[in-house]
Amino acid sequence: GDSVTQMEGPVTLSEEAFLTINCTYTATGYPSLFWYVQYPGEGLQLLLKATKADDKGSNKGFEATYRKETTSFHLEKGSVQVSDSAVYFCALIHVDQGGSEKLVFGKGTKLTVNP
Amino acid sequence: EAGVAQSPRYKIIEKRQSVAFWCNPISGHATLYWYQQILGQGPKLLIQFQNNGVVDDSQLPKDRFSAERLKGVDSTLKIQPAKLEDSAVYLCASSLGIPGYEQYFGPGTRLTVT
Numbered sequence: 001g002d003s004v005t006q007m008e009g010p011v012t013l014s015e016e017a018f019l020t021i022n023c024t025y026t027a028t029g030y031p032s033l034f035w036y037v038q039y040p041g042e043g044l045q046l047l048l049k050a051t052k053a054d055d056k057g058s059n060k061g062f063e064a065t066y067r068k069e070t071t072s073f074h075l076e077k078g079s080v081q082v083s084d085s086a087v088y089f090c091a092l093i094h095v096d097q098g099g100s101e102k103l104v105f106g107k108g109t110k111l112t113v114n115p
Numbered sequence: 116e117a118g119v120a121q122s123p124r125y126k127i128i129e130k131r132q133s134v135a136f137w138c139n140p141i142s143g144h145a146t147l148y149w150y151q152q153i154l155g156q157g158p159k160l161l162i163q164f165q166n167n168g169v170v171d172d173s174q175l176p177k178d179r180f181s182a183e184r185l186k187g188v189d190s191t192l193k194i195q196p197a198k199l200e201d202s203a204v205y206l207c208a209s210s211l212g213i214p215g216y217e218q219y220f221g222p223g224t225r226l227t228v229t
Contacts, residue, residue: 004157032215043119043206043220044158051215089157093215100170101214103148105157 002027002094006106009087013080013113021075021109023064023090031092033057033066033073034103038087047075047088080113087111117141119221121207127227133195136224140188140209146170148218149182149192150206158206164190165212197228 007022025033035047035057048057053068062077073090090106120139128134140147145166150158161180163171167187175182179198184190194201204225208218 036220041222043222044208045220046217049217091157095214096171098170100163100165102160102163102171103158103218105159107155107157 002031002092002104004090004092004104004106006088006090006109008107009109009111011109011111013111015082015113015115016079017113019075019077019080019084019111021088021090021111023073023075023106025071025073025090025092027071027092027094030068031094033064034091034093035062035064035073035075036089036091036105038089038108040086044089080111082113082115085111085113119207119209119219121205121221121224123224124222125225125227127229128197130199130228131196133193134197134226135191135193136205136207136226138190138192138207138221140190140207141219143211144209144219145187145212146210146218147184147190148208148210149190150208152204152206152223154203161192194226197226199228202226202228 003026032051034049036044037047048059050057050066056065087108089108094102147164149161152158161175164184182192204223206223207221210218
């Protein structure tokens with residue numbers, strides 16, 4: 001079945017460092033891809049998404065490009081801040097034969113940014 | 116716009132006891148989801164409702180878990196009897212039900228089974 005693999009954490013960076021969190025997927029067809037973020041004590045929030053190959057999703061300085069050839073959707077940010085400390089989840093939409101949509105998540109990567 | 120509400124936020128019970136979680140989705144959202152998030156893993160879908168009908172409950176352990184959405188608005192998820200491995204965060208999410216539309220998540224209920 002469809003699955004998402006993202007890099008193991010935790011990741012610890014200094015403020016203003018460059019961030020990459022790798023994400024690859026296995027799916028039939030071309031699913032929509034997402035990055036969700038979970039700040040401490042809060043629910044999951046959609047960070048960005050891309051719906052087709054070569055699309056670039058971006059939000060709050062984060063970017064990810066849908067790469068069909070490598071089945072990847074890596075998350076990047078040029079300069080992280082302490083406030084970016086959170087757990088980041090890569091996900092895809094699986095559509096079953098009945099047409100219902102189901103989010104399939106990776107295991108999450110915990111990011112800690114130190115001042 | 117109010118977000119997805121869940122209660123309680125935390126619950127500690129002993130194994131073999133029962134527990135119930137409540138979710139109130141965003142007003143007007145037809146689709147409601149319950150996810151289980153075990154520590155160190157991503158959320159896993161337990162059940163999906165479209166209005167008050169079940170769309171997908173293939174990963175719901177039906178021998179101990181049940182869920183309902185009687186009036187097509189709020190929903191309850193019940194575990195009876197609980198096992199140690201049910202310790203997790205239970206997330207509720209809602210969506211308009213339009214393909215590709217974003218799912219909005221509540222803050223979750225953290226369940227500890229001792």
